[in-house]
Amino acid sequence: MKNEDGTAWxxxxxxxxxxxxxxxxxxxxxxxEPYHVVSGDPLPEAVQAAGIxxxxxxxxxxxxxxxxxxxxYTLSDESGNLYTxxxxxFDSAESRDAAVIAYNAQSVGRGRTVGKLIVVxxxxxxxxxxxxxxxxxxxxxxxxLKAT
Amino acid sequence: xxxxxxxxxxxxxxPPKVLGIFALAMINVAAVLSxxxxxxMAIYGWSCIGWYLIGTILFLIPLSLAGAELATMLKDKGGxxxxxxxxxxxxxxxxVAIFCEWSNNLVWFPTVLAFIASTLAYALSPAxxxxxxxxxxxxxxxxxxxxxxxxFGEDVSAKFQNYGVIxxxxxxxxxxxxxxxxxxxxxxxxVLPPFSLGEIVPTIDLSTLPFFATIILLFAxxxxxxxxxxxxxxxxxxxxxxMALSAVIIFFCTVFATLAIAFVxxxxxxxxxxxxxQAIEYFFTAMNIPxxxxxxxxxxxxxxxxxxxxxxxxxxxxLGVVAEQGNLPPLFNRTNxxxxxxxxxxxxxxxxxxxxxxxxxxxxxxQAYWILSAMTVELLxxxxxxVFASLIKLRYSRPDAIRPFKIPGGTPGVWFIGGxxxxxVIFAFIVGLMPTGDFSxxxxxxxxxxxxxxxxLLAVPPLIFLKLKKPSWIETGTKEG
Numbered sequence: 001m002k003n004e005d006g007t008a009w010x011x012x013x014x015x016x017x018x019x020x021x022x023x024x025x026x027x028x029x030x031x032x033e034p035y036h037v038v039s040g041d042p043l044p045e046a047v048q049a050a051g052i053x054x055x056x057x058x059x060x061x062x063x064x065x066x067x068x069x070x071x072x073y074t075l076s077d078e079s080g081n082l083y084t085x086x087x088x089x090f091d092s093a094e095s096r097d098a099a100v101i102a103y104n105a106q107s108v109g110r111g112r113t114v115g116k117l118i119v120v121x122x123x124x125x126x127x128x129x130x131x132x133x134x135x136x137x138x139x140x141x142x143x144x145l146k147a148t
Numbered sequence: 149x150x151x152x153x154x155x156x157x158x159x160x161x162x163p164p165k166v167l168g169i170f171a172l173a174m175i176n177v178a179a180v181l182s183x184x185x186x187x188x189m190a191i192y193g194w195s196c197i198g199w200y201l202i203g204t205i206l207f208l209i210p211l212s213l214a215g216a217e218l219a220t221m222l223k224d225k226g227g228x229x230x231x232x233x234x235x236x237x238x239x240x241x242x243x244v245a246i247f248c249e250w251s252n253n254l255v256w257f258p259t260v261l262a263f264i265a266s267t268l269a270y271a272l273s274p275a276x277x278x279x280x281x282x283x284x285x286x287x288x289x290x291x292x293x294x295x296x297x298x299x300f301g302e303d304v305s306a307k308f309q310n311y312g313v314i315x316x317x318x319x320x321x322x323x324x325x326x327x328x329x330x331x332x333x334x335x336x337x338x339v340l341p342p343f344s345l346g347e348i349v350p351t352i353d354l355s356t357l358p359f360f361a362t363i364i365l366l367f368a369x370x371x372x373x374x375x376x377x378x379x380x381x382x383x384x385x386x387x388x389x390x391m392a393l394s395a396v397i398i399f400f401c402t403v404f405a406t407l408a409i410a411f412v413x414x415x416x417x418x419x420x421x422x423x424x425x426q427a428i429e430y431f432f433t434a435m436n437i438p439x440x441x442x443x444x445x446x447x448x449x450x451x452x453x454x455x456x457x458x459x460x461x462x463x464x465x466x467l468g469v470v471a472e473q474g475n476l477p478p479l480f481n482r483t484n485x486x487x488x489x490x491x492x493x494x495x496x497x498x499x500x501x502x503x504x505x506x507x508x509x510x511x512x513x514x515q516a517y518w519i520l521s522a523m524t525v526e527l528l529x530x531x532x533x534x535v536f537a538s539l540i541k542l543r544y545s546r547p548d549a550i551r552p553f554k555i556p557g558g559t560p561g562v563w564f565i566g567g568x569x570x571x572x573v574i575f576a577f578i579v580g581l582m583p584t585g586d587f588s589x590x591x592x593x594x595x596x597x598x599x600x601x602x603x604x605l606l607a608v609p610p611l612i613f614l615k616l617k618k619p620s621w622i623e624t625g626t627k628e629g
Contacts, residue, residue, distance in 0.1 A: 008477030011616045015609050019254060019499055022523070022602035026516045027506045033514060062422040063429070065278035072419075084416050097511055098266075098278035099421075104517040105263035106184050106424050110256060110369070110528055111362030112521045114188045115420055116584055119514050126421035128191065130584045131355045139586030 035093035038121035038145065043073055043087050046141035052077055052134065062088050064102065066095020070123070075134060083134040086126040099124060120146050164303065164487075165381045171306045172373040172380060172390035173397070178313040179369030179458035181398050183320050183405075183448045184263060187427030190410040191418050193340050194347035199363050200403050202350070208367040210569030211532065212395045213555050214539040216388040217562075219374040220552040221542070223383035227469035228375035228462060229535055236538035236545065243470055243610035245534040250463040250496070251606040252527035255520050257456070257500040258507035261287035264452040270425040271445035284508045288501060290453055295497045298461045301486025302379045305461055309454055316451030320444060321401035327435050328408025339414045361525050361580035364572050367398065368528055371535065375462035384552035424448070464492045474622025476613055481621070515591075519598045522580055526603040529577035536570035 047054055055074040061067050070088035077083070090096035100117055103126075107113050115128030116135065120142055127135045167175075189196045218232040225231035227242070229249060234242025265286035269276040276282045297308050332338065341347065350356070373390055380386055409418075413430050420427065425445055432440045468489025471480035482491040510516075542549070543562050555562050583595040 007616055007618060008479060008621070011477050011613055012479060014612060016499065018605050018609050018612075019251060020502070022605050023254075023503050023506060023520075026519050026598060026602060027510050032511055035511075060419070062419065063274065063426055064422055065275045067422075072416075074416075086419060086421055088421070092278075093511060094280060095278040098280065098283065100514050100517075101262050101283070101508065102266035102277055102423055103421055104514070104521075105259045105261075105266060106188060106420065107259060107521060108185050108188045108362050109180075109182070109366035110252075110524055111365050112358075112518070112525075113420070114191060114359075114362075116518075116586065117421060117514060118586055124421065126419075127586075128420060129356075129359065131357075131359050133355055133585075136585030140588065142586070143588065 033119035033146070034121075035096060036121045038123055041071060041087050041089075042120045042123055042142060042145045043071070043085060043125055043138070046138045046145060047073070047075060049141040049144075050137040052137065055082065060086065060088075062086075062099070064095075064099050066091045066099070077134065077137075081133070083132060084128070085134070085138075086128075088124050088126070090122050090124065096122065096124060118142055165379060166303045167306055167376055167380045167386075168382075169386045169389045169393065171310055172376065172386060173394040174310045174313045175306070175373045175376060175458055175462070176370055176390070176394035177317060177397050178309045178454045179372040179462070180367055180394070181313070181317045181321065181401055181451075182455055183317065183324075183428075183451055184424045185366065185402065186321075186324065186406045186409050187413075187418060187424050188420060189402075189406045190413065190427070191415045191420070192350065193410050193415060194343060195350040196406050196410065197348040197403060198350040199359075200366075200399070200406075201348075202360075203363045203366045204399055206568060206572035207364050207532075208370065208395055208399065210536065210565045210572075211367070211370045212391045213565050214535055214569065215371045215374055216391040216553045217551055217555050218535070218539060218542070219377055219387040219391075220384050221546075221549055223377055223380070223387070223552075226375075226378040227466045228377070229371055229531060230466045230469055231377070232374070232542075233534045233538045236541040237534070239473075239475060240611065240614060241534060241538070243475055243614065244607060245531050246463060246466040246470060247610045248527045248530045248607050250467050251609075252524050252531075253459055253463055253496070254499055254503060255524045255527070255606070256459070257291065258287075258504045259517075259521070260452060260456050260459075261291055261504055262507070264290045264449055264456070266423065267425060267445055267452060268449045270423070271442045271449070280508050284505065287504050287508070290456065291500060291504070292497060294453060294457045294460050295493050297457060298464065298493055299484065299486065299488050299490060301484075301488050302376065304486075305457065306376075306379075309457055312450055312454035312457070316447050316449070316454050318397070318401065320447045320451065321405045323444075324405040324408050324431070325401070327431070328404070328411050331408070331412055331435070336412075338411045340410055355585075357579045358582045358584065361529075361576040364576040365525060365528055366402075368532075369458065370395065372458050372462045375465045388553040460493075460496070464489055464496055467492045474619075475610075475617060476621070478621055518584065519595060519602065522595075522599045523602045523606065525580040526577055526599060527606055529573045529580065530603075530607060532573040533570055533577075536566040536573065540566040540570075 053076045057071045060072045061069045068089040073085045075083045116130040118125040230242045230246035233245040265283045480491045484490045583592045
């Protein structure tokens with residue numbers, strides 16, 4: 001009987017470990033986005049480096065706690081396709097991460113959100129939809145800005 | 149083998165037959181209908197109709213029909229998808245299906261809990277939304293509160309879901325639709341371009357393929373009523389009607405509420421980064437009833453809790469049946485006097501709480517979110533592939549079984565419906581692995597490997613349990629007095 005109890009407990013322990021392993025690995029192991037103050041809005045620089053034109057930029061402040069303002073950009077690629085991208089500066093790591101958590105909680109059904117947030121220091125850059133072709137072009141440039 | 153494996157509860161107590169058509173339908177509506185989908189889909193304008201039709205034709209209708217046939221055929225067997233897949237593929241197939249449905253919840257719980265907390269913050273004080281302590285506290289109250297409701301059995305949780313889904317999902321949807329109609333009737337400008345058939349056709353190309361997985365699983369949860377087969381008064385007649393009723397409610401509320409929002413808010417003004425409530429605020433401000441915004445936030449919060457309850461209770465009941473049949477260690481096989489699988493509920497709550505803790509307090513979980521959400525998609529795809537495969541297989545392995553509801557068209561009909569559903573889900577599984585454009589090449593490889601490995605780890609425990617299984621496990625379950 002004791003042997004069988006041991007097997008049962010081993011099975012339970014195994015289950016808990018197997019269930020938690022992916023979460024620990026993904027949540028702890030994925031790239032962290034340290035909070036640091038970026039000098040100015042990161043998007044214009046990234047867009048310029050990607051060869052995309054800024055058509056217009058208007059000020060906007062997201063109605064979320066800690067948001068300090070940013071811009072809504074209308075961009076145009078070489079073919080004349082227009083894209084809207086939003087940026088927002090945050091006053092702390094906590095408010096920035098809370099905005100990320102709140103946004104990611106708005107998945108469609110059991111899937112994903114329709115847009116994607118990119119974290120650059122104290123800024124969030126929002127691309128909608130996440131399938132937008134512009135994401136592929138500006139993301140590498142934003143990555144470079146993350147490193148600086 | 150499978151007959152014994154899915155026999156009614158060995159405790160000898162027959163679960164109370166408390167569920168009728170309406171209650172069953174509301175379980176499905178609670179699991180599927182969500183206000184948070186509407187603003188997100190409204191950005192697609194008229195083409196949201198096309199996206200919804202794709203999800204409806206390829207998934208909602210096939211799953212509803214499959215659920216109706218399997219639930220009525222196996223009406224005496226508890227466990228929902230477990231009973232269905234068990235009947236077709238034996239214990240391994242059934243156990244893997246229910247375990248994937250259960251473990252995908254563990255990935256999804258933190259996001260729906262965060263939605264509940266952040267939406268409620270909008271009604272109380274938006275500043276609370278950036279407070280991690282507030283977020284976690286509300287998440288835990290919602291999670292453990294819903295678990296407590298599940299503890300008190302089918303009667304209590306069914307009532308909670310019936311009232312909750314009406315209050316938190318149907319009333320807000322109908323209100324948004326009504327206001328949209330009023331907007332048109334009052335002669336206000338519709339921000340969408342003039343309607344044409346061409347406008348509803350969505351753009352489908354390589355870049356939009358990852359969104360396809362989202363659309364297919366937009367209506368995931370239609371099988372949820374099947375977990376309550378043993379508590380249903382007249383399963384033969386009630387299941388098909390409940391499936392039809394819930395599918396109609398979900399489809400019409402979803403499509404027309406999304407369009408109502410799309411009529412009023414220009415797509416470039418729909419800043420979803422600021423949250424679903426920003427869209428709701430814009431909508432109600434445009435309607436000149438800003439005082440309705442906070443009550444709407446409360447209602448949407450209730451809708452979130454009800455959705456959580458539907459997903460929390462159903463798969464846990466299924467896993468409880470697995471434990472009753474001795475496929476899990478006896479610790480899991482504890483039911484209380486209300487017939488609730490208390491051990492499974494408790495373990496689920498503990499693991500879910502720990503993951504939520506990590507989710508809220510670890511810094512910058514943005515990229516992690518994408519991997520975890522992809523895992524949710526992949527695990528659900530495994531469940532639905534097995535469900536559609538079971539539908540087809542049982543037509544061959546149990547051709548003479550009484551099917552009070554039968555998908556019309558004979559074998560070709562079932563191949564068409566089951567095949568279409570399975571095709572869509574397999575396709576969703578494949579495109580669900582595609583990373584978004586901001587992943588570098590190296591990150592993309594890690595992403596795909598991470599998603600596959602994570603999915604594997606969350607899907608494989610049933611096979612290990614079956615290897616470790618002891619004959620005594622089936623006899624040592626505990627029923628609380």
